[in-house]
Amino acid sequence: MTLRVDIRQTLGRFVLDAQFVAPPGVTVLFGRSGSGKTSIVNAVAGLSRPGDGRITLNDKLLYDGARRVFLPPHKRRLGYIFQDARLFPHLSVRQNLRYGGWFAGQHDPADFARVVEMLGIGALLDRRPGRLSGGERQRVAIGRALLSRPALILADEPLAALDEARKAEILPYFERLRDETRMPILYVSHAPAEVARLATSVIALDGGRVVAQGAAAEILGDPSVTPLGPRAAGAMLQAVIAVQHGDGITELSAGDLRLLVPQIAGAPGAAVRVHVQAQDVMLATARPEGISALNVLPARITALRLGGGPGALVQLDAGGNLLLARVTRRSVAALGLAQGQAVFAVLKAVSVARDGIAGAAGSQR
Numbered sequence: 001m002t003l004r005v006d007i008r009q010t011l012g013r014f015v016l017d018a019q020f021v022a023p024p025g026v027t028v029l030f031g032r033s034g035s036g037k038t039s040i041v042n043a044v045a046g047l048s049r050p051g052d053g054r055i056t057l058n059d060k061l062l063y064d065g066a067r068r069v070f071l072p073p074h075k076r077r078l079g080y081i082f083q084d085a086r087l088f089p090h091l092s093v094r095q096n097l098r099y100g101g102w103f104a105g106q107h108d109p110a111d112f113a114r115v116v117e118m119l120g121i122g123a124l125l126d127r128r129p130g131r132l133s134g135g136e137r138q139r140v141a142i143g144r145a146l147l148s149r150p151a152l153i154l155a156d157e158p159l160a161a162l163d164e165a166r167k168a169e170i171l172p173y174f175e176r177l178r179d180e181t182r183m184p185i186l187y188v189s190h191a192p193a194e195v196a197r198l199a200t201s202v203i204a205l206d207g208g209r210v211v212a213q214g215a216a217a218e219i220l221g222d223p224s225v226t227p228l229g230p231r232a233a234g235a236m237l238q239a240v241i242a243v244q245h246g247d248g249i250t251e252l253s254a255g256d257l258r259l260l261v262p263q264i265a266g267a268p269g270a271a272v273r274v275h276v277q278a279q280d281v282m283l284a285t286a287r288p289e290g291i292s293a294l295n296v297l298p299a300r301i302t303a304l305r306l307g308g309g310p311g312a313l314v315q316l317d318a319g320g321n322l323l324l325a326r327v328t329r330r331s332v333a334a335l336g337l338a339q340g341q342a343v344f345a346v347l348k349a350v351s352v353a354r355d356g357i358a359g360a361a362g363s364q365r
């Protein structure tokens, strides 16, 4: 699946002027509030009509301003997951799920059973949505979207209305959606941890424009792309489980790096992704001794971005992986940090999530 978007739209005083290509996988529209994420989703869904441009999904033309083509929403084969689950309150969970299949013109019992099992909603089938928790309702909404056999799922901040515990409950289901069904998803988020866990590619938005697009690790590791500001910056490393140590430590391998994290479940070889927030990385010009941090990584400075205030973002190459460190300008001057310099990165905290079919999940400090 490849979605191609090239649209211009004036919404009051806001001008959306966005061009991007969403390759297969989870493409996250990432940007602060008001950057135009929902406006793009609405245009792709056919809920709004851009003033000009073109939208295609594979070979299918959804919208073409010049040729006056506008495919109505129900002909676009899209599955929707909103912030609020929007289930039919008078129907049972089973009927809500069947509605998805009915919309696709078919009910495949094997498919139904597979989706119910994947989302762990078998025990809820006879309940009405009013008697479900927010997290359960959202799992049913994911199931309903899947069973409509869409060509693309649109997920507009599907976790935003949930508390932290419910978010942690739902995120693994989106990972399973990504890794097991390979369903293409256009996912709206302004939460860096969510982006680091789920994104295959990232489209960074600012003021209605695409400021960067590319593979998740590359965009998240770029100090010049900080849609939410440098405080929220953080890199994502793709790794595999290398060794399960007897003392409750898991050793990961990422490029030429070895990382130690508190134990996460999974067999050696299982793919994981590691989110390292820039504020959790300290820099030293010599290898620090007598330090409690498990991960002190040799690295090289590849870019430096000085902010307008007291802060600076430093991009590092550590064994072929991009990392970001947030330090003060004062430290940059005191340590004489410069591009090309060899340093040691001290990781104070990382979080680890599954990545790919054989993955494992967990989050550690």
Ligand SMILES: Nc1ncnc2c1ncn2[C@@H]1O[C@H](COP(=O)(O)OP(=O)(O)OP(=O)(O)O)[C@@H](O)[C@H]1O
Pocket (backbone or CB within 6 Å): 011, 012, 013, 014, 031, 032, 033, 034, 035, 036, 037, 038, 039, 040, 190
């Ligand atoms: N129909 C409309 N008329 C006027 N202005 C609009 C309309 N729709 C959206 N806007 C404006 O366009 C801008 C982008 O809105 P949009 O909802 O796409 O942003 P967003 O990135 O999804 O934000 P959020 O994360 O808060 O949902 C906002 O400034 C909004 O006020």
